[in-house]
Amino acid sequence: MQAHDHSLCPVYDSIELLQEKWVLHIIRALLGAPHGFNELARAVGGVNTTTLAARLDRLEREGIVSKAIESTMPPRTRYELTDAGVALQGVIDAIDGWAREHMRRCQAEEFAPDEPEPAVSSH
Amino acid sequence: MQAHDHSLCPVYDSIELLQEKWVLHIIRALLGAPHGFNELARAVGGVNTTTLAARLDRLEREGIVSKAIESTMPPRTRYELTDAGVALQGVIDAIDGWAREHMRRCQAEEFAPDEPEPAVSSH
DNA sequence: TCAAGCGCTTGACATTCTCAAGCGCTCTTT
DNA sequence: AAAGAGCGCTTGAGAATGTCAAGCGCTTGA
Numbered sequence: 178m179q180a181h182d183h184s185l186c187p188v189y190d191s192i193e194l195l196q197e198k199w200v201l202h203i204i205r206a207l208l209g210a211p212h213g214f215n216e217l218a219r220a221v222g223g224v225n226t227t228t229l230a231a232r233l234d235r236l237e238r239e240g241i242v243s244k245a246i247e248s249t250m251p252p253r254t255r256y257e258l259t260d261a262g263v264a265l266q267g268v269i270d271a272i273d274g275w276a277r278e279h280m281r282r283c284q285a286e287e288f289a290p291d292e293p294e295p296a297v298s299s300h
Numbered sequence: 301m302q303a304h305d306h307s308l309c310p311v312y313d314s315i316e317l318l319q320e321k322w323v324l325h326i327i328r329a330l331l332g333a334p335h336g337f338n339e340l341a342r343a344v345g346g347v348n349t350t351t352l353a354a355r356l357d358r359l360e361r362e363g364i365v366s367k368a369i370e371s372t373m374p375p376r377t378r379y380e381l382t383d384a385g386v387a388l389q390g391v392i393d394a395i396d397g398w399a400r401e402h403m404r405r406c407q408a409e410e411f412a413p414d415e416p417e418p419a420v421s422s423h
Numbered sequence: 424t425c426a427a428g429c430g431c432t433t434g435a436c437a438t439t440c441t442c443a444a445g446c447g448c449t450c451t452t453t
Numbered sequence: 454a455a456a457g458a459g460c461g462c463t464t465g466a467g468a469a470t471g472t473c474a475a476g477c478g479c480t481t482g483a
Contacts, residue, residue: 187399187400187404188328188395189325189345190373191398191399191403192324192328192395194403195319196319196320196321196322196323197470198319198470198471199318199319201315205315212436213429214430214431215429216428217429222473225472226430226472227433227473228429228471228472229433230430231470240319240402246430250478250479251428251429251479251480251481252429253429253430254429254430254431254482259391264398264402265398267394267398268383268398270394271390271391271393272314272318274390275390275391276311276313276314277310278387279387280310280311280313280314280317288428319438321439321440336460337464338459338460338461338462339460347441348440348442348443348463349461349463350440350441350442350462350464351439351440351441352462353461353463354439369461370470373448374448374459375447375448375449375459375461376461376462
């Protein structure tokens with residue numbers, strides 16, 4: 178891993194952060210409302226707790242999410258976005274806008290008559 | 301993996317697409333100008349060719365990138381964004397805006413004196 | 424009293440990503 | 454004319470990243 182000039186670029190670094198699996202999903206869920214841990218897992222849909230814990234840990238260290246322990250005994254935690262986190266609304270909105278416009282993966286993209294199938298390899 | 305309702309949501313699917321490693325980097329590079337394969341690898345900085353080939357393949361199938369073979373003999377290819385791809389400018393811009401505002405990772409986030417290293421597991 | 428929920432963690436596995444090398448070819452440099 | 458260096462990829466083997474199932478101690482609602 179030699180230092181290439183890209184690593185000096187904040188945009189490059191941001192992308193690095195946001196492309197980690199589930200990060201954008203987590204932020205999207207948290208933009209709606211604060212959540213507890215398992216609750217958040219359900220809101221996101223599909224994350225396993227191991228990964229979620231790792232992501233929340235990183236996001237907290239990056240100052241995007243804040244964790245409030247409401248009670249230890251009946252364990253209850255609350256994750257919510259910091260100001261920096263809320264500012265990611267713009268990113269989510271942009272994705273949202275693009276999705277509505279171009280993510281019509283249900284309707285085939287071009288009507289290719291000879292193609293047997295568009296082969297949309299979604300998960 | 302049972303079907304959870306999220307998979308019906310285009311935003312969810314878009315995030316799924318965009319979070320694949322290097323995808324946003326590739327789009328950002330391609331927003332600047334079309335590129336050849338190795339050239340693109342350099343522009344992105346840090347991708348290995350195996351992954352790049354896989355991403356371009358998917359992005360082409362998704363209708364975001366188009367591939368033009370300019371000559372086979374001295375191999376020369378050109379990758380560029382389709383209309384749908386160019387429309388992702390908005391997403392990149394949003395990330396860009398956020399990065400400038402909040403991605404000041406150069407200044408330490410909290411000054412943790414006992415931590416040996418922030419362990420930013422960048423590539 | 425008893426199952427269900429809370430917030431996580433651990434260890435074993437599956438998937439994804441990376442590294443190095445190399446194919447046949449052509450264009451530049453020596 | 455001979456030797457790189459560059460082009461667009463592909464392969465196989467390894468490293469990193471993400472996932473699964475189970476479970477901890479505890480509380481609440483049935």
